[in-house]
Amino acid sequence: MSEPIRMTADEMAQALAAGEISxxxxxxxxxxxxxxxxxxxxxxxxxxxxxxLAVAADVDARxxxxxxxxxxxxxxxxxxxxxxxxxxxxxxxxxxxxxxxxPYDATIAARLKAxxxxxxxxxxxxxxxxxxxxxxxxxGPTRNPWDTSRVPGxxxxxxxxAVAAFEAPLAIGTDTGGSIRQPGAFTGTVGVKPTYGAVSxxxxxxxxxxxxxxxxxxxxxLDAALLHELIAGxxxxxxxxxxxxxxxxxxxxxxxxxxxxxxxxxxxxxxxxFQTGVRARFDEAVDLLTGAGAEIVEISIPSLEYALxxxxxxxxxxxxxxxxxxxxxxxxxxVSPEGVDSPSAEQVMAATRDAGFGDEVKRRIIVGTYAxxxxxxxxxxxxxxxxxxxxxxxxxxxFEGVDVLASPTVPTTAYPLGDKLDDPxxxxxxxxxxxxxxLVGIPGLSLPIxxxxxxxxxxxxxxxxxxxxxxxxxxxxxxxxxxLEQAWGxxxxxxxxxxxxxx
Amino acid sequence: MSEPVTGISRQDVxxxxxxxxxxxxxAEIDQLATELPAILEHxxxxxxxxGDDVPAMSHPLPVDNVFRVDAVRPGLxxxxxxxxxxxxxQQRFLVPKILGEQ
Numbered sequence: 189m190s191e192p193i194r195m196t197a198d199e200m201a202q203a204l205a206a207g208e209i210s211x212x213x214x215x216x217x218x219x220x221x222x223x224x225x226x227x228x229x230x231x232x233x234x235x236x237x238x239x240x241l242a243v244a245a246d247v248d249a250r251x252x253x254x255x256x257x258x259x260x261x262x263x264x265x266x267x268x269x270x271x272x273x274x275x276x277x278x279x280x281x282x283x284x285x286x287x288x289x290x291p292y293d294a295t296i297a298a299r300l301k302a303x304x305x306x307x308x309x310x311x312x313x314x315x316x317x318x319x320x321x322x323x324x325x326x327x328g329p330t331r332n333p334w335d336t337s338r339v340p341g342x343x344x345x346x347x348x349x350a351v352a353a354f355e356a357p358l359a360i361g362t363d364t365g366g367s368i369r370q371p372g373a374f375t376g377t378v379g380v381k382p383t384y385g386a387v388s389x390x391x392x393x394x395x396x397x398x399x400x401x402x403x404x405x406x407x408x409x410l411d412a413a414l415l416h417e418l419i420a421g422x423x424x425x426x427x428x429x430x431x432x433x434x435x436x437x438x439x440x441x442x443x444x445x446x447x448x449x450x451x452x453x454x455x456x457x458x459x460x461x462f463q464t465g466v467r468a469r470f471d472e473a474v475d476l477l478t479g480a481g482a483e484i485v486e487i488s489i490p491s492l493e494y495a496l497x498x499x500x501x502x503x504x505x506x507x508x509x510x511x512x513x514x515x516x517x518x519x520x521x522x523v524s525p526e527g528v529d530s531p532s533a534e535q536v537m538a539a540t541r542d543a544g545f546g547d548e549v550k551r552r553i554i555v556g557t558y559a560x561x562x563x564x565x566x567x568x569x570x571x572x573x574x575x576x577x578x579x580x581x582x583x584x585x586x587f588e589g590v591d592v593l594a595s596p597t598v599p600t601t602a603y604p605l606g607d608k609l610d611d612p613x614x615x616x617x618x619x620x621x622x623x624x625x626x627l628v629g630i631p632g633l634s635l636p637i638x639x640x641x642x643x644x645x646x647x648x649x650x651x652x653x654x655x656x657x658x659x660x661x662x663x664x665x666x667x668x669x670x671x672l673e674q675a676w677g678x679x680x681x682x683x684x685x686x687x688x689x690x691x
Numbered sequence: 692m693s694e695p696v697t698g699i700s701r702q703d704v705x706x707x708x709x710x711x712x713x714x715x716x717x718a719e720i721d722q723l724a725t726e727l728p729a730i731l732e733h734x735x736x737x738x739x740x741x742g743d744d745v746p747a748m749s750h751p752l753p754v755d756n757v758f759r760v761d762a763v764r765p766g767l768x769x770x771x772x773x774x775x776x777x778x779x780x781q782q783r784f785l786v787p788k789i790l791g792e793q
Contacts, residue, residue: 522777629751
């Protein structure tokens, strides 16, 4: 057995079942790893050592007693701080929720608990998931394990960095425009945004309700499928939850059959504006797929031209509405305006929201308020909703001819901290390949496909499938993952710098 | 129907901040008045994307009204609900005065 933290989650589950390691030992090694490297990375906002070890000890006792346990029981997990966790602080990366200890569990948290996965802690994120670099966290940025002077992506940079740095084998992310997939690409990890409605949104702090979706963040395709299967499924507490069977993602991830698979390369997401090393690794991956018997065709999605603009209207509009709940009345921060005797609720609300929200959150609330305001609604929000229809039509037409679509996940590799902070629009442009899936509701997966020659940083390949056909992503990604690891001789993350090794 | 934005004034930002109930500082208003034109100019391109014949899509998967079973189930106790409140009194949320000057 290799060093416990270096195993895949699937290997951990098998080692636990075989009695080769206890969950307490496994959980303890991850807590030790966090203690060693997280000072440099800042992937975690809160580490729940006591809670994690208690669940681990319970799993070990139950296993010893011969109880029937979930497959992943005893395998530790990290959870993005947007997921509401009973008794464990939940800030969503914002000062306005500092110190809030929720009185209930999100459905995802309840499912992880029911399956007895020790929760190591809550991971860092851009405030209210607004950002693509985790630099907009009110608690300071997370750093990329491949190069700590660079961003890990965002908004779920904490979950991706934790998994890449072997602080956790599994993590939960959420993806409104790429917040699972883009950090996956930047950190050399696997990230999946399931079909909209596949995973319950109950208990996720809402950003844009028609776009938000939670999913797995892992090091392998099979691990992602195992976590996906655990958290997916109908939930009566979420009115947009799909009342149907969970896609057979685990069996797809175990097969990875590429022969005869029809893969469409999205023309609009493969040309100029994409970094040389990103294109080179993408082209090689396509060649590998071809060599394995997949059929490659070029596909055009003409309405992609409008996708970024539509997204940056729909998302802020919904966010401005959702964030109205932070009113300083029932929970969270309350700040009184300076120099006002006996201020009104409205004055307290406005002072609190100025003190409690960061710059990017304010920027998006103001843009959303503008797009929804009287006289502009039809021109902005209404037009953006029409673009969603155009995109849905284009994707439906594309999937008539192919099983999955493919593109680079992000046009570039991870950029240096601070690089795009002063230019919001430049940061938004990095989401061009990921956000269309959210606008249309289809599932997307990012798989690490190598390092860019120019900077030795990870590159991700994105696959997209029709709604509710999530298993197709796992099938194609598992097939390609296996070919790539044969070519590399080991998983990509073995090439990452050995954090904490000299300590 | 309005024309695409070509500029957004400081006064516009102040008005929006009022609607959004955020007491922005002068520096923040200046900053947003500088940043918003580029963002709004970019997003304005959606106006030329689709004709009147294209329906709006508010949601990826159309769902009709969804109801849960109308059954009693456990909820939060008053103590739990008030645990995160900035202020509470007599098992109620205590809030600042909700009416302005008399």
